[in-house]
Amino acid sequence: MSGSFHRTVLAVAFAFALALVAGPWPGAVSHAQAQQPVDAAATILSVEPGENAQERLQEALILVPEGGTVRLAPGRYELTSGLSLDVPGVTIEGAGMGRTILSFSHQEVGGEGLLVTSNDVTLKDFAVEDTKGDAIKAKGVKNIRFIRLRTEWTGGPKPTNGSYGLYPVESENVLIDGCVAIGASDAGIYVGQSRHIIVRHSRARRNVAGIEIENSFFADVHDNLATHNTGGILIFDLPNLPQQGGHDIRVFDNRIINNDQPNFAPRGNIVANVPKGTGLMIMANRRVEVFGNVLRGNGSADVLVISYPFDHDDAHYRPHPSAIFIHDNDFAAPLFAPEGALADILRDRLGDEGANIVFDGVMPxxxxxxxxxxxxxxxVVEPKGVAFANLRLLWDRLLPWGVAVDRDVTRYHGSGRMNPPIAPVVLPNDPGSAATGGEEPAE
Known part of the structure; x- marks a missing residue:
């Protein structure tokens, strides 16, 4: 049975059942109307908040034709079940991240607020609040765009908050632009096992990880604000996943400041090990370039470069970072007040003298x-006065008498260039910058 035929049968049954149970409602889209011959690319199905919003919104996501638009009127939509979209080429658009709000504070069913499994989808100008699980997830898709969205858990940082705000995974050509993510118990903005990614002009705060790129290839993360998270930006590669060997990632022109949120991730999550006060953390990736960022007020380290620190049984996994180039960033004097999983190690090796850039010194x-x-x-090529420390943990653990920390950054200058250079990411679905209008609620 074809996917389109199955979807048509489902739409007819769904609309008929709703008509029997609920009767007509203002602004609803009838099945008969949807069957009229129209230009699919110009079809707009409008949904308003109010009674039966759950059923009317999900019906629109089923009935919308390929290339159509589901338009969400301003207001607060009280939803009790997760929503899903599997029609390609669809745009879901609201009236702004502060005006169109999908509230899942009474969610009873579903693992996320909105699940997208179709290609060429654009989500823009609305907010998703207080989901039981992830706020917006896209899985196995191409050409997905998240534009001027807000995800938030409004009760403040808690381990019972959903794991991820924006959560594209196993996807290709991912654009996140002008978005806001608040309160996720894992990562506010997360892109995992994907390739060709841009995250820009977005803000992440009061998450465990503000922005995380994990097991991904070819990513540009730029012009974002990561503040008051446990860790501002994480570039991770983990074992035992279908896609691993993260590489060719540029982190530039971001403000990574005052990441001072105590870690509230549920026990057992990998990010539960991120120390409070981490600005940028690079773990087990290769070919990562970091430049033009403003980093300050991060109490453990502004930049932390480490190997994967746990035992694993993945014979194909490469746990050590390689070809990491850090240059031309703007640092203030180190604010050394480490807390959390690595605090004891940092204090033991650094004493009372912190560093802007910390390398664990673990390698093959x-x-x-x-x-x-x-x-x-x-x-590392940074202006004079930027504090650097290689903890030399490998030798410190191997030699019974220990070794001193290496603070001489000149040993790490090298040629001062990435060879070959990491190319900028260019997406076929990039409409140009959609910088946020600053509508999100004040902190």
Missing amino acids: FRDALFGRSPEEGLM
């Missing part, structure tokens, strides 16, 4: 024994 034993160039490992 062959590289530690015979050496490697900065271009192959970690290359």
Whole structure:
């Protein structure tokens, strides 16, 4: 049975059942209207808040033709079940992230607020609040755009909050532009196991991780504000996942400041190990370039570069970072007040003198024994006065007498360039900048 035939049968049954139970309602889209011959690309199905909003909105997401638009009027939509969209080429648009609000504070059914499983979808100008699980998830899609959206758990940071705000996974050509993410117990903006990604002009605050790129290829993260999270921006690669070996990621022109939120991730989550006061954390990725960022007020470290610190049984996994280039960023004096999982290690190795850039010094034993160039490992070219520390944890643990921390950043200057350069990400579905209008509620 074809997908389109199955969807048509489902739409007829769904609309008929609703008509029997609920009768007509203002602004509803009847099945008969949807069957009229129209230009699908110009079809707009409008939905308003109020009685039966759950049924009317899900019906619109089923009936909307390929290339059509579901338009959400201003107001607050009280929803009790997760929503789903599997029609390609659809735009879901509201009247603004502060005006069109999908509230799931009484959600009873569903693992997320909105699940998208179709290609060429645009989501813009609305908010999703207080979901039981993830706010907006897109899985296995191409050409997905998140524009001027807000996701928020309005009760403040709690481990019972949903894990992710914006959550595209296993996807290609991902654009996140002008969005706001608040209160996620894992990551406010998360892109995982995906390729060709842009995250820009967005704001993440009061999450465990503000922005996280995980097990992904070719990403540009720029012109964002990550503040008052546990960790501002995380670039992670983890074992035992279908896609691993994250690479070719640029983090630039962001403000990563005052990330001071105590970690509230549920026990057992990988981000539960992120120390409070982490600005940017790079773990086990290769070919990552960090430049033009403003980093300050992060009490553990502004930039933390580490290997995957746990045992694993994945023979194909590469747990050590390589080809990391950090240059031309704007740092203030280190604010050294570490808390959380790595606090004891940082205090033990650094004493009372913190550093802007901290490298754990863990690498393959062959590289530690015979050496490697900065271009192959970690290359740092920053203005004089930026504090650097290689903790040298590998040798400190191997040698019973220990070793001193290496604070001489000149050893890591290298050639001062990435070779070959990391190319900018260009997306076929990029309409140009859609910077946020600043509508989100005040903190």
